[in-house]
Amino acid sequence: MLSLLRRISALFQWNKKSEEAPEEQPQDISNLQSVHGVVTSLCANYGWINKSIFFHTDVVCDNMPVRIGVNVIALVEEDETTQVLNAIKVKIMNNPLDCKDPSKLGKRFCIKYVTHVMQDNIYVSNGVSFPIHLFSGAFRPFKGDLVLVAYSMITGTSYINIDSVRPLSFQNMQRACITRLDGRTGVVEHCMMFTLDSLHTLSGYTPALYDVVNVIAVDSIQLPYSWRVVSMIPADMLY
Numbered sequence: 001m002l003s004l005l006r007r008i009s010a011l012f013q014w015n016k017k018s019e020e021a022p023e024e025q026p027q028d029i030s031n032l033q034s035v036h037g038v039v040t041s042l043c044a045n046y047g048w049i050n051k052s053i054f055f056h057t058d059v060v061c062d063n064m065p066v067r068i069g070v071n072v073i074a075l076v077e078e079d080e081t082t083q084v085l086n087a088i089k090v091k092i093m094n095n096p097l098d099c100k101d102p103s104k105l106g107k108r109f110c111i112k113y114v115t116h117v118m119q120d121n122i123y124v125s126n127g128v129s130f131p132i133h134l135f136s137g138a139f140r141p142f143k144g145d146l147v148l149v150a151y152s153m154i155t156g157t158s159y160i161n162i163d164s165v166r167p168l169s170f171q172n173m174q175r176a177c178i179t180r181l182d183g184r185t186g187v188v189e190h191c192m193m194f195t196l197d198s199l200h201t202l203s204g205y206t207p208a209l210y211d212v213v214n215v216i217a218v219d220s221i222q223l224p225y226s227w228r229v230v231s232m233i234p235a236d237m238l239y
Contacts, residue, residue, distance in 0.1 A: 029144075029221055032075055033076050036071070036072075037073075039070050042068050053076055054084060054086050060091075061092070061169035064094075071092070072092050073090075075089040075090075075113075091111065107150055108152065109151075113125050113144060113145065117141055124149070135147075135166070136164060137166060142198045142228060144228065145167065146218070148168050151163055175213075176189045176192075177211070177212055178208065180209070181208070184196040192215065193228055200232070202234070216229070218230055
């Protein structure tokens, strides 16, 4: 009975969502820039980085608490109409390895998005590529995924050496509902897309509309969505 009520609720919510405008997303992801900065002001649900970059607190990765003075890396776009700089993702760098001045340790960080994946190499924004074995995620990256790149500059040159690459952040969602299915792609809870071409799931299981599932998702630019499901397990099925 509970499962039936959940599916009816999901159908109602989907019909409501379909009448609403899609979530605002960057129009040209090639213009996104990775910026180091410090949170300089903060209100209830928004703030500013370096006094000039606006952000909503809901774009902060991993639901980390934000405070003035914290060091961050932001993925930034410029509004074409107002020329205001907006952060679409903010990563708080409070790990000892992610020190206030990473260059002093010879290591720097930036946010990149995956442009395409070849058999042995991953290509990211600004024409940078790296061998797939440097990627620490337990899945194969997909076009649009956001990654945190640790790199160092090669002394005396303008070239960089990529040390490691990992997903920007993860999100776990238990007992979520598949709210849309279109061929080999679908959507979970109206906000996380998935494609069967890159989805990890149980052998023999094929996602179906209104299935209740447990999922793991990563930050990814999949217009109009900003999350991609990488792992999906049916919550009400035993294999």
